Amino acid sequence: MTDHRSIEILTGLTAEQRVALGELYARLDEELRVEVHRRQRELFKEWLALGRVAPSRGGEAGYAAFLAVLKQIWIEQAPQVTQPVREHKPYKKRLRAALEKNYLDELVRLREEEKLSWRQLSDHFKKEFKKTVSHTYLKRIYEEHQADRE
Incomplete structure (x- = not known):
């Protein structure tokens, strides 16, 4: 059985945010998807080395690392996706x-x-x-x- 609470604690993301990141992943090109999995593997190894996750929770930790990387990519790409902010007169x-x-x-x-x-x-x-x-x-x-x- 999946431990949703540990995923939420590791990522800091709500269930709705995790769904939105999954939709983001679906829109990424293949090159960026490969980059996500490369960075996911590195982050997962780092978490294991730091003792942040238990080896018995590898599935949840791997998924949490995947989401954490997607979140980072979303933050990196946000300036490219968002529309410019309209400046207001004083x-x-x-x-x-x-x-x-x-x-x-x-x-x-x-x-x-x-x-x-x-x-x-x-x-x-x-x-x-x-x-x-x-x-x-x-x-x-x-x-x-x-x-x-x-």
């Missing part, structure tokens, strides 16, 4: 772009028609739009907008 630039695009008209209307103070405007944006913006930042954006209009 928070201040995103906030400013959103304020200028979506809320600038509201800022101008509230300031000119309702004569709200900068602190009242800041509170209004926090309550109505869930945007935390300092009163000084709102003033700066408003003044820059007014300068652009002139």
Whole structure:
């Protein structure tokens, strides 16, 4: 009977992760599969020499070494497989772009028609739009907008 717990302890992998690595193995080309088995044999011998596994658990230890090597290959190949991470604008630039695009008209209307103070405007944006913006930042954006209009 297979000792799943010893496989999990040796590899640090859950059953789902072991299945995923088996699927990875199926997609490897033959040259890489041979490399997996070469490295598996070396790792298994190393574990035996270190006393990490008992010779009576050779089946589980061999399979665990196989999975450990697959995990390492997956890590090595991950940069080639994954898509590049989309970089985000810094928070201040995103906030400013959103304020200028979506809320600038509201800022101008509230300031000119309702004569709200900068602190009242800041509170209004926090309550109505869930945007935390300092009163000084709102003033700066408003003044820059007014300068652009002139």
